[in-house]
Amino acid sequence: MVDARSLQQTQSIIQTLPGGLQEHLFRVRDVAQEFAARFRIDRARVELAALGHDLYRAMSPAEMLALARTWGLKPHPVEERVPVLLHGPLAAERLRRECGVSDPEVLQAVCWHSTGCGGMKSVALAVFLADKLDPQKVAERDHLRPVAELARESLDRAAAAYLTWEIGWLVGRGDLVHPASVDARNDLMMGLG
Ligand SMILES: [Fe+2]
Ligand SMILES: [Fe+2]
Numbered sequence: 001m002v003d004a005r006s007l008q009q010t011q012s013i014i015q016t017l018p019g020g021l022q023e024h025l026f027r028v029r030d031v032a033q034e035f036a037a038r039f040r041i042d043r044a045r046v047e048l049a050a051l052g053h054d055l056y057r058a059m060s061p062a063e064m065l066a067l068a069r070t071w072g073l074k075p076h077p078v079e080e081r082v083p084v085l086l087h088g089p090l091a092a093e094r095l096r097r098e099c100g101v102s103d104p105e106v107l108q109a110v111c112w113h114s115t116g117c118g119g120m121k122s123v124a125l126a127v128f129l130a131d132k133l134d135p136q137k138v139a140e141r142d143h144l145r146p147v148a149e150l151a152r153e154s155l156d157r158a159a160a161a162y163l164t165w166e167i168g169w170l171v172g173r174g175d176l177v178h179p180a181s182v183d184a185r186n187d188l189m190m191g192l193g
Helices: 004-014 019-039 043-052 061-070 077-081 083-098 104-111 122-132 135-140 144-150 155-173 179-192
Strands: none
Touching (some): 004 043, 019 043, 043 083, 122 144, 135 144
């Protein structure tokens, strides 16, 4: 259940963020709302999670790691090496602490929006894909167009396709892969049979 006050408090925090980040959040909210309408997902949860997903995207990696430790989030070793991966968990924690958000689907969507995770519910899938399919990103990155096409029919197929690309890209570069992304892809692939 989403409380109207949670949305108001989240919107107040958004007003303190850099302009470009605010615009990204509004575009993601709009794409996520389209998914919510098309796939009959709870609009209020999707709106709150989409608006709240990047509250810490502008924070420096060192500050992200320090805040995660202060809040007792126990960063995964991969997150310690790649602290930007903590901006989702930190945003979920701030929504919980400051905005009174307790809805597990909203918190899951915000926490895991960058990596994905096993057992993603529909709100999380909508926000994960809306973040990747921000129209500004789709216009600049060719690999996102087939994902956007798939998302017209199936969020599961689109998310699996995105993760296949993302994991392959990270491995090809010699980068670390967060295990939650592998869990997310395995889960989606097994669900798709
Ligand atoms: Fe993000
Ligand atoms: Fe984002």
